[in-house]
């Protein structure tokens with residue numbers, strides 16, 4: 001995964017989704033990252049959750065179960 005700060009990722013999400021609120025998106029991403037750090041696991045396969053995607057969708061799942069793709073090498077994961 002490509003690491004990106006919550007701030008940068010949140011800004012890109014809002015840019016691509018006009019109507020989303022930067023503060024709300026940032027808070028959701030922080031919550032998802034906190035959950036991941038606390039050991040949250042995907043309810044489908046048991047892998048660690050994908051914080052970037054989970055924060056956006058609100059469903060805490062891993063990358064593969066969220067996107068249906070196995071290759072995560074070019075996708076973002078948030079870090080602090």
Ligand SMILES: [Zn+2]
Nearest residue numbers: 042045062065
């Ligand atoms: Zn999964």
